[in-house]
Amino acid sequence: MQKLNKIILLALFVWVALLVFMPKIELYYLLEKNLAPQGVKLNEKKIQEGPFSLHIDKMQVFVKGIDIATIDEADLMTLLIYSRATLKNVLVDPILKDNVPQKIDEVHLTHHLFAPTKIAIDMRGNWGKIEGQISLLDRKIHLDLLETNGTLPWQQQFKKGKKGMYYETSF
Numbered sequence: 001m002q003k004l005n006k007i008i009l010l011a012l013f014v015w016v017a018l019l020v021f022m023p024k025i026e027l028y029y030l031l032e033k034n035l036a037p038q039g040v041k042l043n044e045k046k047i048q049e050g051p052f053s054l055h056i057d058k059m060q061v062f063v064k065g066i067d068i069a070t071i072d073e074a075d076l077m078t079l080l081i082y083s084r085a086t087l088k089n090v091l092v093d094p095i096l097k098d099n100v101p102q103k104i105d106e107v108h109l110t111h112h113l114f115a116p117t118k119i120a121i122d123m124r125g126n127w128g129k130i131e132g133q134i135s136l137l138d139r140k141i142h143l144d145l146l147e148t149n150g151t152l153p154w155q156q157q158f159k160k161g162k163k164g165m166y167y168e169t170s171f
Helices: 002-021 024-038 153-157
Strands: 040-049 053-063 066-078 082-092 103-112 118-125 128-135 140-148 159-161 164-170
Touching: 024 040, 024 053
Parallel strands: none
Antiparallel strands: 040 053, 053 066, 066 082, 082 103, 103 118, 118 128, 128 140, 140 164, 159 164
Protein backbone atom coordinates (compact mmCIF):
# COMPACT_ATOMS: atom_id res chain seq x y z
CA MET A 1 0.00 0.00 0.00
CA GLN A 2 2.88 2.36 0.80
CA LYS A 3 4.38 1.79 -2.62
CA LEU A 4 1.06 2.51 -4.34
CA ASN A 5 0.69 5.77 -2.39
CA LYS A 6 4.20 6.83 -3.41
CA ILE A 7 3.48 6.07 -7.08
CA ILE A 8 0.21 8.04 -6.98
CA LEU A 9 1.91 10.95 -5.19
CA LEU A 10 4.77 10.96 -7.71
CA ALA A 11 2.32 10.87 -10.65
CA LEU A 12 0.34 13.73 -9.13
CA PHE A 13 3.52 15.74 -8.56
CA VAL A 14 4.66 15.18 -12.19
CA TRP A 15 1.20 16.17 -13.49
CA VAL A 16 1.11 19.41 -11.46
CA ALA A 17 4.71 20.23 -12.43
CA LEU A 18 3.85 19.65 -16.09
CA LEU A 19 0.88 22.02 -15.82
CA VAL A 20 2.80 24.74 -14.00
CA PHE A 21 5.88 24.64 -16.23
CA MET A 22 4.02 24.11 -19.51
CA PRO A 23 5.00 26.89 -21.97
CA LYS A 24 1.51 28.38 -22.26
CA ILE A 25 2.53 31.56 -24.11
CA GLU A 26 4.52 29.53 -26.64
CA LEU A 27 1.50 27.27 -27.19
CA TYR A 28 -0.60 30.39 -27.85
CA TYR A 29 1.93 31.58 -30.44
CA LEU A 30 1.85 28.10 -32.00
CA LEU A 31 -1.94 28.49 -32.30
CA GLU A 32 -1.42 31.86 -34.03
CA LYS A 33 1.08 30.23 -36.41
CA ASN A 34 -1.37 27.41 -37.26
CA LEU A 35 -4.22 29.87 -37.90
CA ALA A 36 -2.10 32.03 -40.24
CA PRO A 37 -2.42 29.74 -43.32
CA GLN A 38 -6.24 30.08 -43.07
CA GLY A 39 -5.86 33.87 -43.15
CA VAL A 40 -6.68 34.31 -39.43
CA LYS A 41 -4.50 36.70 -37.42
CA LEU A 42 -4.82 37.40 -33.70
CA ASN A 43 -3.50 40.67 -32.33
CA GLU A 44 -3.41 41.05 -28.57
CA LYS A 45 -2.49 43.96 -26.31
CA LYS A 46 -1.25 41.99 -23.30
CA ILE A 47 -0.68 38.32 -22.37
CA GLN A 48 -0.28 37.11 -18.78
CA GLU A 49 0.65 33.55 -17.86
CA GLY A 50 -0.62 31.95 -14.65
CA PRO A 51 0.21 28.56 -13.13
CA PHE A 52 -2.68 26.82 -14.91
CA SER A 53 -3.93 29.54 -17.24
CA LEU A 54 -3.29 32.22 -19.82
CA HIS A 55 -5.02 35.62 -19.70
CA ILE A 56 -5.18 37.79 -22.83
CA ASP A 57 -6.38 41.42 -22.89
CA LYS A 58 -7.82 43.31 -25.87
CA MET A 59 -7.54 40.73 -28.64
CA GLN A 60 -8.48 41.63 -32.21
CA VAL A 61 -9.35 38.92 -34.73
CA PHE A 62 -8.52 39.54 -38.38
CA VAL A 63 -9.61 37.26 -41.23
CA LYS A 64 -7.80 37.90 -44.51
CA GLY A 65 -6.84 41.36 -43.26
CA ILE A 66 -10.37 42.37 -42.21
CA ASP A 67 -10.98 43.17 -38.53
CA ILE A 68 -14.00 41.00 -37.71
CA ALA A 69 -14.03 40.92 -33.89
CA THR A 70 -12.62 42.45 -30.74
CA ILE A 71 -12.43 40.45 -27.51
CA ASP A 72 -11.92 42.38 -24.25
CA GLU A 73 -10.68 39.39 -22.25
CA ALA A 74 -9.77 35.80 -23.04
CA ASP A 75 -8.93 33.30 -20.31
CA LEU A 76 -7.52 29.91 -21.29
CA MET A 77 -7.20 27.26 -18.58
CA THR A 78 -6.03 23.67 -18.89
CA LEU A 79 -5.62 20.73 -16.56
CA LEU A 80 -4.82 18.49 -19.58
CA ILE A 81 -7.86 16.32 -18.85
CA TYR A 82 -10.11 19.40 -18.83
CA SER A 83 -9.62 22.66 -20.74
CA ARG A 84 -11.76 25.79 -20.84
CA ALA A 85 -11.59 29.02 -22.83
CA THR A 86 -13.68 31.99 -21.70
CA LEU A 87 -14.09 35.02 -23.96
CA LYS A 88 -15.66 38.15 -22.48
CA ASN A 89 -17.23 41.12 -24.27
CA VAL A 90 -16.90 39.96 -27.86
CA LEU A 91 -17.77 42.75 -30.31
CA VAL A 92 -18.32 41.57 -33.88
CA ASP A 93 -18.00 43.87 -36.89
CA PRO A 94 -21.38 45.36 -37.93
CA ILE A 95 -20.95 43.89 -41.43
CA LEU A 96 -21.65 40.45 -39.93
CA LYS A 97 -24.84 41.49 -38.07
CA ASP A 98 -26.98 39.26 -40.31
CA ASN A 99 -24.89 36.17 -39.45
CA VAL A 100 -23.86 36.48 -35.79
CA PRO A 101 -24.80 38.55 -32.74
CA GLN A 102 -22.92 41.87 -32.70
CA LYS A 103 -22.19 41.74 -28.96
CA ILE A 104 -21.63 38.56 -26.99
CA ASP A 105 -21.16 39.01 -23.25
CA GLU A 106 -19.49 35.63 -22.63
CA VAL A 107 -18.45 32.59 -24.62
CA HIS A 108 -17.32 29.39 -22.88
CA LEU A 109 -15.59 26.63 -24.84
CA THR A 110 -15.01 23.42 -22.86
CA HIS A 111 -13.07 20.28 -23.80
CA HIS A 112 -12.48 17.25 -21.59
CA LEU A 113 -10.89 13.84 -21.79
CA PHE A 114 -14.19 11.94 -21.60
CA ALA A 115 -15.33 13.41 -24.96
CA PRO A 116 -12.06 14.12 -26.80
CA THR A 117 -13.71 14.76 -30.17
CA LYS A 118 -16.22 17.34 -28.89
CA ILE A 119 -15.98 20.93 -27.68
CA ALA A 120 -18.97 22.32 -25.76
CA ILE A 121 -20.09 25.90 -26.48
CA ASP A 122 -22.07 28.22 -24.20
CA MET A 123 -22.78 31.83 -25.32
CA ARG A 124 -24.69 34.56 -23.53
CA GLY A 125 -25.63 38.09 -24.46
CA ASN A 126 -28.41 40.62 -24.07
CA TRP A 127 -30.07 38.81 -27.00
CA GLY A 128 -30.36 35.48 -25.09
CA LYS A 129 -28.44 32.22 -24.69
CA ILE A 130 -26.98 29.64 -27.09
CA GLU A 131 -25.55 26.22 -26.24
CA GLY A 132 -24.05 23.68 -28.56
CA GLN A 133 -21.02 21.69 -29.54
CA ILE A 134 -18.30 21.37 -32.12
CA SER A 135 -17.71 17.82 -33.30
CA LEU A 136 -14.07 17.60 -34.38
CA LEU A 137 -14.44 14.09 -35.80
CA ASP A 138 -17.50 14.89 -37.95
CA ARG A 139 -16.31 18.48 -38.55
CA LYS A 140 -19.75 19.87 -37.63
CA ILE A 141 -21.06 22.67 -35.44
CA HIS A 142 -24.48 22.38 -33.76
CA LEU A 143 -25.98 25.33 -31.82
CA ASP A 144 -29.29 25.48 -29.93
CA LEU A 145 -30.95 28.84 -29.27
CA LEU A 146 -32.31 28.35 -25.75
CA GLU A 147 -33.42 31.82 -24.74
CA THR A 148 -34.09 34.81 -26.91
CA ASN A 149 -35.11 38.41 -26.42
CA GLY A 150 -36.98 39.23 -29.60
CA THR A 151 -36.11 38.44 -33.20
CA LEU A 152 -32.77 39.57 -34.56
CA PRO A 153 -31.43 39.37 -38.15
CA TRP A 154 -28.88 36.63 -37.38
CA GLN A 155 -31.65 34.34 -36.08
CA GLN A 156 -32.73 33.77 -39.69
CA GLN A 157 -29.75 31.38 -39.90
CA PHE A 158 -31.47 29.11 -37.33
CA LYS A 159 -33.99 26.41 -38.24
CA LYS A 160 -37.06 25.33 -36.29
CA GLY A 161 -36.73 21.92 -34.64
CA LYS A 162 -38.56 19.76 -32.10
CA LYS A 163 -36.70 21.33 -29.17
CA GLY A 164 -36.65 24.88 -30.54
CA MET A 165 -34.37 26.80 -32.87
CA TYR A 166 -31.05 25.27 -33.96
CA TYR A 167 -28.18 25.94 -36.35
CA GLU A 168 -25.90 23.36 -37.97
CA THR A 169 -22.98 23.73 -40.33
CA SER A 170 -19.84 21.89 -41.45
CA PHE A 171 -16.29 23.10 -41.61
